[in-house]
Amino acid sequence: MFTSSHFGRAKRSYSGSVVMIGFILSTVRGVSGNSRCAAGTCRSVLAERVVEGGPSWVLSSEYPSLESVELKSDLDRVRDLVKEIGGVENAISGYLDNCEGLSVNECQVNGVLDALTLSSKLKSEAEVLLRNVGVYSSCEKSVDGSNIDARKKSLEVQEVAARLGEVTLSKDLFLMRCADDVVSEFLSANNETKAEAAHIRRQRKLRDSRLSLQEEKLYTTLSVNGHSSWGTMYSTISGTIKCDITLADGSKEKVGLATAAGYLDNPSEAVRRSAFEGIRDSWAVHEESCAAALNSMVGWRLDMYKRRGLHFLDTPLHQNRMTKKTLDTMLRVVEDRSELARRVLRTKAKLLGKQKLDAWDLFAPLPAEIAENQEIEGRYTFEEAVQLIKESVGSIDQEMGDFVQLMADNGWIEARKASQKVPGAYQTEFSKSRTPRVYLSDYNGGAAHVLTLAHELGHAFHSWTMRELAVPETYLGMNVAETASIFFETVVSGALLNRTTNELERLRILWAACENASAFLLNIPARFRFEEQLHIQREKQSLTPSELSSLMEQAWTDQYKDSLATVQPFFWQSKLHFYITGVCFYNFPYTFGWLLALGVYNQRERLGDKFFDAYKALLRDTGKLDTEELVLAHLNEDIGEDAFWNKSLDTVERIVKEFETQASMIKPIPGPVYDA
Numbered sequence: 001m002f003t004s005s006h007f008g009r010a011k012r013s014y015s016g017s018v019v020m021i022g023f024i025l026s027t028v029r030g031v032s033g034n035s036r037c038a039a040g041t042c043r044s045v046l047a048e049r050v051v052e053g054g055p056s057w058v059l060s061s062e063y064p065s066l067e068s069v070e071l072k073s074d075l076d077r078v079r080d081l082v083k084e085i086g087g088v089e090n091a092i093s094g095y096l097d098n099c100e101g102l103s104v105n106e107c108q109v110n111g112v113l114d115a116l117t118l119s120s121k122l123k124s125e126a127e128v129l130l131r132n133v134g135v136y137s138s139c140e141k142s143v144d145g146s147n148i149d150a151r152k153k154s155l156e157v158q159e160v161a162a163r164l165g166e167v168t169l170s171k172d173l174f175l176m177r178c179a180d181d182v183v184s185e186f187l188s189a190n191n192e193t194k195a196e197a198a199h200i201r202r203q204r205k206l207r208d209s210r211l212s213l214q215e216e217k218l219y220t221t222l223s224v225n226g227h228s229s230w231g232t233m234y235s236t237i238s239g240t241i242k243c244d245i246t247l248a249d250g251s252k253e254k255v256g257l258a259t260a261a262g263y264l265d266n267p268s269e270a271v272r273r274s275a276f277e278g279i280r281d282s283w284a285v286h287e288e289s290c291a292a293a294l295n296s297m298v299g300w301r302l303d304m305y306k307r308r309g310l311h312f313l314d315t316p317l318h319q320n321r322m323t324k325k326t327l328d329t330m331l332r333v334v335e336d337r338s339e340l341a342r343r344v345l346r347t348k349a350k351l352l353g354k355q356k357l358d359a360w361d362l363f364a365p366l367p368a369e370i371a372e373n374q375e376i377e378g379r380y381t382f383e384e385a386v387q388l389i390k391e392s393v394g395s396i397d398q399e400m401g402d403f404v405q406l407m408a409d410n411g412w413i414e415a416r417k418a419s420q421k422v423p424g425a426y427q428t429e430f431s432k433s434r435t436p437r438v439y440l441s442d443y444n445g446g447a448a449h450v451l452t453l454a455h456e457l458g459h460a461f462h463s464w465t466m467r468e469l470a471v472p473e474t475y476l477g478m479n480v481a482e483t484a485s486i487f488f489e490t491v492v493s494g495a496l497l498n499r500t501t502n503e504l505e506r507l508r509i510l511w512a513a514c515e516n517a518s519a520f521l522l523n524i525p526a527r528f529r530f531e532e533q534l535h536i537q538r539e540k541q542s543l544t545p546s547e548l549s550s551l552m553e554q555a556w557t558d559q560y561k562d563s564l565a566t567v568q569p570f571f572w573q574s575k576l577h578f579y580i581t582g583v584c585f586y587n588f589p590y591t592f593g594w595l596l597a598l599g600v601y602n603q604r605e606r607l608g609d610k611f612f613d614a615y616k617a618l619l620r621d622t623g624k625l626d627t628e629e630l631v632l633a634h635l636n637e638d639i640g641e642d643a644f645w646n647k648s649l650d651t652v653e654r655i656v657k658e659f660e661t662q663a664s665m666i667k668p669i670p671g672p673v674y675d676a
Contacts, residue, residue, distance in 0.1 A: 053382075053415065053416050053444075054382035054416060054443035055382060055411065055413055055414070056143075056411075056414060057139070057413055057438075058411030059139055059140070059437075066140060066150060067149070071133055074129045074130075074133055077126075078130045078160055078164070081125060082126065082163050082167055085123060085167045088122070089119070092112060092115050092116060092170040092171055093213060095110065095112055096170060096173060096213055099174050100177055100178065101179075102178060102182065103182075104181050112174070116174065116175065116186050117186065120192060120193050121192055124192060124472075127431070127471065128432060128471065129431075130160060134154065135429070135431070135437075137150050137154045139428070139437060140153075141154060141239070141422065142422045143418065144420045145235075145236075145238065145240060145256070146240055151232075154232075155232065158224050162224045166217050166221060169213060169220065175200050175203070176204050176207040183200060195471070195473050196472045198473065198625070199472045199475060202321065209308035209310055211307060227296075227297060227301075230293040230297050230579070231293075231297070231580060231581040234290065234293050235579075237286050237289065237290075238422065238423070239420070239422050242254050242282065243255055243257065243260040243279055243281070244281070245263060245271070246271070247274075248268045248270065255419055257422075257423045258421045258422065258424070258441035258442055259419055260275050260279050260282075261275070261423050261441075262442045263275035264362075265446065265448055266365075267364075267365055267367065269361065272360045272363075273360045275360070280574075283574055286573070287573060288545060291543065294534070294543075294548065295542045295543060301315075302539055313327075315584065319583060320477040320478055321479075321625075322477070322627040322628065326628060326639050327588060329640055329641065330591065330592060330595070330645050331525065331528070331588070333642050333646060334525060334591060338525070341517040341522045342522070343656060344517045344659065345518055349361075351668050353367075354565075355565070356562070356563065356564060356565040358565050359564060359566045362518065363448070365448075365512075366511045370504070370667070379444070382415060382445075385443075385445075385449075386405070386408045388450065389404050389450070389454045390405055391495070392494075392495040392496075393454075396491060407436070407438065407457060407460060412436060412438060412460070413437070414438065414439045415440040415442070415443035415453070417443065417444075423441045424441055425438075425441065426456065427456045427463065429463045436459075436460035440452060440456065447508070448512060450492075454489050455485045455489050457488055458485035458489065459481070459484060461484050461488065462485070465620055466623065473623045473624055476622050477589070477627060478583065479589035479596070480593065480596065480627060481593065481622070482590060482596070483596055483597050483600060483622065484597075485593075485597075493509060497510070497513070504666075506662055507659075507663065507666060510655065510659040510663075516652070517652055520594045522559045522560055522563075524590050524591045525559050525588075526556050526559040526560070529555045529559070530555035530572065531585055531587065533555070537551070549570060549572065550569070552568070553569040556568060595645055595648040598651050599637065599644060600615065600618065601651075602648070602651060603635060617634065618630065621634065627639065
């Protein structure tokens, strides 16, 4: 009924000018390649099929190439706009020091309101063009992590974005600090300024933590070659790493991270372990570089938080538009009911013939030996996967099904198999055409990959429903960005579960569906606790690679307890989320989004025929309302109380119980599949 895919959406909200760079370059990825989804088979004829790869996406509708005249023209236009905005800045910056006391009339007489309005218009055009170039270069870099031209173009975009951030700081700071009636006058100027209402309202909450104009400019300028460059270095490393893998037939391969991660759901434990150890060993070579990057990035943030008078959780909470009370409530309820996830892992271990799972078993498929005819897990061609997703979400409303077909027909999905691809999956959007793209680093036809595709298509549908809104109204918090993606997964896996009467097929679907429990109730909290401790310890000193590994090992042990025989101390290196410079604590929003999506899914029966319209209205408001407001307005629920989270987890518990019941009717395979 629900599945696991920990991949991030490209477009999200950022606070301040320096992280606007992250927005413009926003192909933020959940890069493990080992986040898996649920599934089953569509029909038995697929059981023996081997499927490798999917389609290539079409990017030429945006630019012919990285060196094209069209791309250069857009980037040159942005540079011109930056200069033009810089010329307007003086009309604003001269009034910053006393802006709190300026009346509407004074702002009008002195030309400040006109300058603010013009700056807003020019910035809007610049952001659209710059983000378009940034997304294009990031897409090219994703399909070939060693593409030097794409990396150079991304750096060029970062530099221009930093300059854009500098010249718009006066406007941003003025609108943070000025009187309420001045803001109202600015918003009423035209539709473009009106669309900034929600964004400005949120930014005004930060007014007391803003520095002087010169300090903010310095921060923005230095970030390109300071804070942001560490993330760039990490991306370069991950895009060029090679792993040594031993396959089931004894042959050896040297593959990229994306391909190696694809072996983590191999039916053979020997292959899974080889992939796990190959990934671990390949990262070990770079442990000092990764430690330097992580220490520098977190140290940079902590220095800025100290200057701004902020706690290290204040920024991620603001980015996700939620309160500390809501976060604490969710984490407490998740901790109270985390045994659900450990029950799943123990049940899987039993079926795999092991006393406990090892870390390399977390994405293991249901053993083929359990099936009487020894058939392997079903495989779907890419076309079959699209049809399956289309039919499943189309059963809710035809509009969603038609959209899935549109994505496939227009060539907006990348799923080729290639060793140089950056591992993971994500959705992004070209800001000029307002058209989405979906990226999968690999597609092997397995049900896990089908549900990853469904997840990203859900993100794309979310983006599609907002395409007619003004760009500032589409800035999302990470926690609500998962609403549509997990909803798509939930619908697809639920449809599979409901349509099959075959006991083995039901077990297969439940096996993978219950993976969400271990991912969102154990793995995500482990990431959060690691990052929390990392910030606490980094305030005292830099951490060595071994100290970082110890923190990660403790975080895993605290969450998984006795349900795993081995953990993953090197996870602090292999998980991209820790190295994304535009956001930190890129973890708890996933659990939030999963449980929120289940809460939305549970409204279907109550709302009946009115559900889809209500669902679309919720998606369209995700960029306008704070999280507590959004859920109260559209679900009539208070997410600051335990009840909402417990209702979603009650749904999880029903599925876990069904999995345990189904598993109890199956004879486990004899002994361990692989003996170390």
